[in-house]
Amino acid sequence: MREEFKLKPISREAIPRAIQKAERYRLINQSWAAESICRDILEIDPANQQVLVMFVLALTDQLVEGHGHAMKTVRETLPRITDAYQRAYYTGIASERSGQALLHRGGMGSGAMAYDALREAMSWYERAEAIRPPGNDDAILRWNTCARLISGNSHLAPQPETAYEPALED
Numbered sequence: 001m002r003e004e005f006k007l008k009p010i011s012r013e014a015i016p017r018a019i020q021k022a023e024r025y026r027l028i029n030q031s032w033a034a035e036s037i038c039r040d041i042l043e044i045d046p047a048n049q050q051v052l053v054m055f056v057l058a059l060t061d062q063l064v065e066g067h068g069h070a071m072k073t074v075r076e077t078l079p080r081i082t083d084a085y086q087r088a089y090y091t092g093i094a095s096e097r098s099g100q101a102l103l104h105r106g107g108m109g110s111g112a113m114a115y116d117a118l119r120e121a122m123s124w125y126e127r128a129e130a131i132r133p134p135g136n137d138d139a140i141l142r143w144n145t146c147a148r149l150i151s152g153n154s155h156l157a158p159q160p161e162t163a164y165e166p167a168l169e170d
Helices: 012-027 031-044 049-061 070-080 084-105 110-130 138-151
Strands: none
Touching (some): 012 031, 031 049, 049 070, 049 084, 070 084, 084 110, 084 138
16 A cells, blocks of 8 residues: 655745755756755745746656656646746747657657657747847757757658548448
8 A cells, every 4th residue: 555645844934945955956967856845845935936947947857767747747837937038938948858858768750749849949939039138048049959959850850741531431
């Protein structure tokens, strides 16, 4: 039988220290630990913009490992980012990382799915570029990365259009 635990809440005063810990865990490639800390912080401060961004990044860090279910949580979290530029930029990051994970894992149809995710990322980066703060070309840098990735991988291509032909009855 699986044991269930009641999670212990952290104090509001512990949030700055917890944020530092989450950042460190991401830096040492322990995104699962950063994700857990972000969840604890968001229980106390659900609108914390810095933590919402870090939560999205921690979840998308895990996509290469095959945690595709994380994208559902990412897509639920992104609308909570209130700054329009950051929301567009990090939605692009999530789509780009999803595409890179698909490319890395491979498999049937992965080239077309990765292409679609990267093109979606590029679209979000274009939205972010249009409203970016002065001197911030991060969205352009990411857009160029996606463009180079697609251009440099011949198996990244849109799904070929197939015409639907209904079965003929006799």
